[in-house]
Amino acid sequence: MFLKISTIVLIPSLIIQGNAVKKNTLRLPEPDGNRQGMIGTGKSLSILILGDSAAAGVGVEIQEDALLGAVLNQLKDQYEISYILEAKTGHTTGQVIKTAKSMSAQHFDVVITSVGVNDITKLTPPENWIQKQQQLYAEINQKFTPELIIAAGVPPMNMFPALPNPLAWLFGQYAKGMNKTLGKFVQKQANMQWIEYDLERFKTLNLEMAADGFHPSKEIYALWGEQVADKIRQMF
Template sequence: MLLKISTIALIPALIVQGNAVKKNTLRLAEPAGKRQGRVGTGKALSVLILGDSAAAGVGVETQEDALLGAVLQQLKDGYEIQYQLEATSGHSTGQVIKTTKNMLAQHFDVVITSVGVNDITKLTSPKDWMKKQQQLYAEINQKFTPELIIASGVPPMNMFPALPNPLAWLFGQYAKGMNKNLAKFVQQQANMQWIEYDLQRFKILNLEMAKDGFHPSKEIYTLWGQQLADKIRQMF
């Protein structure tokens, strides 16, 4: 209720600041590179990455420096990996669900997701967002029968350099609510784990975001990929 009241109260400021951010924030393209293939030697492992611009690797120039590349780099010496990336900049959970529905049914050992920022910019409440998440993971389980799903938490948007207050503060409150609901949901699923997007830790490690102040940098993708790889190794 407090979040809804705060949103209504801040609507005039949100409109002004939102338009300014859209006008002034540097727009980065999705990185070039292969999004599907096979790499590595060792135990067979199939991996699918689904989601938004962060999943797609926006913030770097090549997929080798993006999330996909970071995960493959970590795992390729111990696994023969069949990989696929299905992610699009600007996609909300509803659009990721549509992407999933349009894909061919096939088995993936691991499915990694990253989605939420574009739901926040549309002011989707944490409660409604969680309903969409449940739909997404039900579709993933039915379509891909994964042994492990790793959900990436929503980044704390209050810490995004590109966002001014009170816009940043409000978006941060949405992210906080979404992550709280996501963590609770994941704990109830037998084949799910989640990774918190710990931007405070990244800052302590002197890891800066991409030059647009909105997306991960190569260094952040590398650390994120290490976290994902650690969870995968624990299962396979």
């Protein structure tokens, strides 16, 4: 109720600031590079990455510096990896579900997801968002039968340099609510783990975000990839 009331009260500011952010924020393209292939030597491992612009690697120029490249770099000396990246800038959870539905049924050992920021910018309440998340992971389990799903938590948008207050504050409240519901959901799933997007830790490590103040940098993708790889090694 607090979030709903806050949203209603702040609507005039949200419209003004939202339009200003859209106009003034640097728009970065998705990075170049292979989104499907094989790499590495060792035990066979298949990986699918699904999601939004962060999953796609926006913030860097080449996929080798994005989440996909960071994960592959961490694992390629231990595993022979077949990989597919299906992610697009602007995608909400509903659109990621459509992407999953459009793909042919096939097995992946690991599915990595990153989605939520665009649901926040559309002011999707956390209780509605988690219902969509449940639909997404039901589709993933049915279509791809993964042994491990690694979900990225929603980033604390109140800390995004590109966002002014009160817009940043409100988006941060949405992110907090979404992560709370996601954490509870993941704990009940036998094949799921999640990674929190810890901007405070990144700042203590002197890691800056990308030039647009909205997406991960090469250094943050590298750390994110290391966290993902650690969870994969524990499982396989």
